[in-house]
Amino acid sequence: MSQHWGKAMSAEEARAAMKSDAPTDREIGEGSVNASIRDELRRVDGLYGQAIDYAREFIDDVRAGKPFDFSEATPLVNGFIDSVFRNESAAAAIGRLKSFDEYTYTHCINVSILAVILGRKLGYAREKLEVLGIAGLFHDVGKATIPEAILNKPGKLTDEEMAVMRTHPLRGNKLLREQKGIPVEVLRGCLEHHEKHDGSGYPRGLKGDAISDYSRLLAVVDVYDALTSRRVYKEPMPPGKVLGMMYTWRVTDFHPNIVEQFIKSLGVYPVGSFVRLSSGDHAVVVDHNPAAPLSPLVHIAFDQAMRPIVGSTQDLSGRDDDLKIMDVINPDDHQVDVYSFLR
Numbered sequence: 001m002s003q004h005w006g007k008a009m010s011a012e013e014a015r016a017a018m019k020s021d022a023p024t025d026r027e028i029g030e031g032s033v034n035a036s037i038r039d040e041l042r043r044v045d046g047l048y049g050q051a052i053d054y055a056r057e058f059i060d061d062v063r064a065g066k067p068f069d070f071s072e073a074t075p076l077v078n079g080f081i082d083s084v085f086r087n088e089s090a091a092a093a094i095g096r097l098k099s100f101d102e103y104t105y106t107h108c109i110n111v112s113i114l115a116v117i118l119g120r121k122l123g124y125a126r127e128k129l130e131v132l133g134i135a136g137l138f139h140d141v142g143k144a145t146i147p148e149a150i151l152n153k154p155g156k157l158t159d160e161e162m163a164v165m166r167t168h169p170l171r172g173n174k175l176l177r178e179q180k181g182i183p184v185e186v187l188r189g190c191l192e193h194h195e196k197h198d199g200s201g202y203p204r205g206l207k208g209d210a211i212s213d214y215s216r217l218l219a220v221v222d223v224y225d226a227l228t229s230r231r232v233y234k235e236p237m238p239p240g241k242v243l244g245m246m247y248t249w250r251v252t253d254f255h256p257n258i259v260e261q262f263i264k265s266l267g268v269y270p271v272g273s274f275v276r277l278s279s280g281d282h283a284v285v286v287d288h289n290p291a292a293p294l295s296p297l298v299h300i301a302f303d304q305a306m307r308p309i310v311g312s313t314q315d316l317s318g319r320d321d322d323l324k325i326m327d328v329i330n331p332d333d334h335q336v337d338v339y340s341f342l343r
């Protein structure tokens, strides 16, 4: 399948992204370190399974025109928050690990987890993270009322089909308003997550500060998850490539500095990225180094000719030999299962 990867972030752009001076009380170096990535991946894997069951239930209920059970959302989101505080790289990686399951269910969970990660980076207190995580879980609930022939159409949507698809924020907002006790920020997140900073989004073409802070944040993580996930009609794109593309859209689509903060929280090369090193060898990023976002921990697993080698894990920060990342590679082009190196 032909694929347009877009331009990866240049080293200069990556450095510029790292220098962003957005107001935040969580700076690089304060990343979560209470659990190893392997231990936390195992833990969050179990939680993710429960979340899939819940997502299947509430989405299927909405499809059947039944009221859905809102009560399980809060404990699930609190589980995500706990996981993010133990090791946010693991929480961020789990979504990519699960992107082969059905997108309808995984997307709402991934957006919830990624929103918590970004909200934490922006200094949100725990109570705000909880509302944000719930907003992530339900942001696309309106899609459950869109005909499946449109929702899962393998090809390009016609203008008419696109117009129907673009009603999902309004449909979702209406569904949520019919429930009791849903916070207004969750209602707005659902309604506004496709609005863009320059006013070119939908459904209302809101601009800048007219878009709620929760909605601006959901917009960022929604795009990231959509592009890095496998769909019936497209291959997943490598996380590092997607961050590079989002960086180029940062002025038009997103609130100032929010993409930069998202890149800071995931690392320029998120865990699970497949990269080519200056030595020519190929490696998988196995951990994010918050103090050196361009120099993560990598597991070198393939030589220059992509032949498997006896692997070694290397910290790319502060090296005498100047070993560094040169490029982000699509692992699917080489049948490499990057996540087998994380377990």
Ligand SMILES: [Fe+2]
Pocket: 139, 140, 168, 193, 194
């Ligand atoms: Fe959406």
